[in-house]
Amino acid sequence: QLTWGLGKQYCLVYGPAESQQAVFGDVCPLLTSLLDGYNVCIMAYGQTGCGKSYTMLGPQSTGEPVPPWEPHSDLGVLPRAAGELFRLISENPSRSLKVDVSIVEVYNNDIFDLLAKDGRTAASGPKREALIAQEAKQEVCLLTREPVHSAAEFTALAAGSLQLRAELATSVHANSSRSHLIITATLTTAPACGSPGKWPCAPGPAEQQANGPRPEGSRRSASGGRAWPGALGAQRPAEQVHAKLQLVDLAGSECVGVSGVTGSALRETSFINRSLAALADVLGALAERRGHVPYRNSKLTHFLQDVLGGDAKLLVILCVSPCRKHVAETLRCLGFGARARQVQRGQARGGSPAPRKPR
């Protein structure tokens, strides 16, 4: 694995024997930045079967029950980040930070809300496309948001949603993800509703009007009222978005000749490769500081527009195969990382973790 940190622009390299704990050791300072108010995105990119889901989610990336927390276990970035997030929140309870989680997959260039519930039974229903609404002439993606109160709740929610994620056995990987998975934790601060300490507040009539009707079955909660790319719901003015953490497990880039897919799987591969190419195009446009950045060429880049083009802290984890036969894909992956590294971000808004020396 190689990690490219945008903004600070540094690169760390991990060998095959490196532990998940060691990888997270270098990711962890970003959680402090999150609590400091930065938006943070951690994204895994690479060839199919190279360990993206393993790195991001751990061995339970196939939706198996989450093992108990142990620092030396194989837990991935997500459960570790969740643990660190709630540890940091508990250190300063006076800030009254609240965490809501939304989980989507981008499959065949459509966005699916993996937390959408069946309206009547409130149970996980069949996978449902995210609802799009028009708000102030902008498209807003209305997603289900689940409040979580502990790392265990956060991790269990993610593990449950993985069972809905599109997978397929290919000749390269038996559990190949066919979609991009985006897990977003939104941190909000307590609303200013006249009586300090009352949390949560019931929305007032004006606020309800501003929000409009909720999508059926949705438990949409507070949000910053963002436009489509980072857009995670309609605005509730009383609540302030403090920062947003996005964990992105991209579908793997794939050479059709090697993976041997046909039919609908071939169509999926084509969508995956096109969206990854669109992501590379966006990074290329940002790196060259072009006037037009083609975010709208794919739902993936449109959804991630906030973190790609904004002043969020973006960390790209490249997963590459050590096998000689995959050298072409490996070089492509490194090319993506090099492009990401050329993107100049805005000036940091505050203190940021010092980069460690490459190993």
Ligand SMILES: Nc1ncnc2c1ncn2[C@@H]1O[C@H](COP(=O)(O)OP(=O)(O)OP(=O)(O)O)[C@@H](O)[C@H]1O
């Ligand atoms: N560092 C590692 N240690 C042990 N096993 C690993 C490691 N990385 C990956 N694996 C194993 O390799 C297999 C493929 O990994 P994974 O599912 O994470 O690949 P992927 O890059 O997400 O693939 P795809 O893009 O096709 O979904 C899995 O069985 C996983 O458990």
